Amino acid sequence: MVVYRLIEEPIFPHPDEAEPDGLLAVGGDLSPERLLSAYAAGIFPWYDEKSPILWWSLDPRLILNLDKLHISRRVKRKIRNQEYTVTFDHDFESVISNCARKFRPGQAGTWILPEIIEAYVKLHRLGFAHSVEVWNSHGNLVGGLYGVSLGRIFSGESMFFLEPDASKFGFSYLVQWLKNREFHFVDCQQPTDHLKSLGAEEVSRESFLEKLDAALEFPALRGQWEFMEGEYRLITKILS
Incomplete structure (x- = not known):
């Protein structure tokens, strides 16, 4: 198998052509057209400052079926007591910037580079990228997440927290909000123990692409x- 070098036109090889580790292609750009083409094909960018743009389609793929969300008793108690407040799309740039600054064990830096921030801010302004903000009682941003939505799928990119359980709090509200609008699932992209603890499960690439095609039959919100x-x-009543 080979890793494809992308041409100027924003198209991709089929995800089945990816390497065993999921690497599919290299190069291209982060234009809205290319990013949207990638997400519509089940492909996402992930790289660091020492490498060119790398495009991935993992097998297996981690997704969260919305009715499988697991909320711990501790988080449910915080929801019941309304320890935080959740908003959508109120401060996308602060959310993605906080995600970029988040320390991740085993990683020396961040993949959310300045050009990634610029690219996803553009997607946000076009109405395709969305943020979830979590605020404490003093009005401070203490957690959140962002991602891209096409059809009835939300592709989560990254989350952060500055106070305990803040990102889980916001994620819980997002999942129920998506359920209310008949979204099909959340694409969690890469497997992590944290996301698995919230109910996410691995599925084959073939199964993921089938689910993605079904979700893309609907217009983007x-x-x-x-x-x-x-x-x-x-939602507070349902979650608590």
Whole structure:
């Protein structure tokens, strides 16, 4: 098998052509057109400052079926007591910047480089990338996550927390919000113990691509995401 070098046109080889570790292609750019083409094909960028842009399609793939979300008793208690408040798309740039600064064991730096931030901010302004913000009682941003949405799939990119359980708190609200809009699943991309503890499961690439195709039959929910009137209180009741 070979790793493909991308041409100027924003197209990709089929994900089945990926190496055993999931690496599919190298090069190209981070234009909105190429990024959206990648996500529509089940491909995502992941690289560091020492390498060119690398494009991946993992097998197996980690996804969260929305009815499989696991919320710990501790987080449920925090939701019940409303220790934090959740918003969508209120401060995308702060969320992605905090994700870039997050320390990750075993990693010397971050893959969320300045050009990644710039590219996803553009996607946010186009209505395809979304953020979840978690605020404490003093109005400080203490957690959150961001990702890309096409059709009825949300592809999570990264999350951060500055206070205990803040990202789990926000993720729980996001999952229920997506359920309310009949989204199919959350693409968690890379397997981590943290995401598995929240209910995410590995599926084959073939199964993932089938699920992705079904989700893409629906139009993207573009623009700023928000809670409908009364929805936040209802979600709090469901989650707690």
